[in-house]
Amino acid sequence: MEVEANLKVLQSKINEACAKANRSPNEIKVIAVTKYVSVARAVEAIEAGIEDIGENRLEGFLNKREAINKNVNWHFIGTLQSRKVKEIIENIDLIHSLDRLSLAKEINKRTEEIQPCLIQVNTSEESSKHGLSINEVIGFIKDLEPYEKIRVDGLMTMAPFTDDRDVIRECFQKLHSLRDEIKQLNLPHAPCHFLSMGMSNDYDIAIEEGATHIRVGTSLVGNEND
Numbered sequence: 447m448e449v450e451a452n453l454k455v456l457q458s459k460i461n462e463a464c465a466k467a468n469r470s471p472n473e474i475k476v477i478a479v480t481k482y483v484s485v486a487r488a489v490e491a492i493e494a495g496i497e498d499i500g501e502n503r504l505e506g507f508l509n510k511r512e513a514i515n516k517n518v519n520w521h522f523i524g525t526l527q528s529r530k531v532k533e534i535i536e537n538i539d540l541i542h543s544l545d546r547l548s549l550a551k552e553i554n555k556r557t558e559e560i561q562p563c564l565i566q567v568n569t570s571e572e573s574s575k576h577g578l579s580i581n582e583v584i585g586f587i588k589d590l591e592p593y594e595k596i597r598v599d600g601l602m603t604m605a606p607f608t609d610d611r612d613v614i615r616e617c618f619q620k621l622h623s624l625r626d627e628i629k630q631l632n633l634p635h636a637p638c639h640f641l642s643m644g645m646s647n648d649y650d651i652a653i654e655e656g657a658t659h660i661r662v663g664t665s666l667v668g669n670e671n672d
């Protein structure tokens with residue numbers, strides 16, 4: 447499988463979704479999610495033009511980051527255990543999964559610089575999904591104020607696992623309007639401009655609904671465990 451060919455297809459689909467939504471493709475950051483693939487495949491993606499790599503587990507993240515000596519942005523997109531923060535915190539460009547104060551406290555303690563974070567929101571209200579419910583998010587962001595190294599750059603969500611595209615779209619719309627509501631609060635620690643939403647099966651809908659970051663694994667780099 448050719449990552450470069452997949453990236454071309456992805457880019458043309460991004461262009462299509464942007465045209466539909468009257469947006470510029472420059473507004474969309476593609477994060478290659480490499481959790482199912484080798485270092486070699488991740489490097490192939492970078493050589494094809496990918497500038498952002500996402501991993502959802504500590505081990506995978508550390509392995510890739512150590513092995514890949516390239517100038518890319520590193521995204522942590524999975525559940526982060528507080529006791530693991532110190533092993534990983536250096537040099538994460540964006541944490542997509544901040545969802546509790548204990549984690550914020552630990553990040554704040556372990557990092558030397560401002561740490562850009564997204565709040566993970568459970569827009570589908572499925573109990574199996576991580577993240578805060580929509581109505582908890584603003585209170586949570588206000589509670590983050592004392593943690594001076596945490597900066598809330600936006601929100602992240604995962605759509606439910608369903609073929610019903612209207613249900614998926616509704617989740618993305620909810621995240622978008624919540625983001626706008628937070629932006630209007632003008633909180634210095636929460637500029638909240640990013641929307642991380644959309645994966646292999648639904649990134650086109652996410653772009654139509656305002657995504658700034660899409661997290662694409664299987665349809666870009668494949669799955670070497672299959």
Ligand SMILES: *Cc1c(COP(=O)(O)O)cnc(C)c1O
Nearest residue numbers: 479502523645646661662663664
């Ligand atoms: C695995 C994963 C993705 C990518 O999923 P694909 O369906 O393979 O594109 C995106 N976001 C998160 C949080 C993930 O865990």
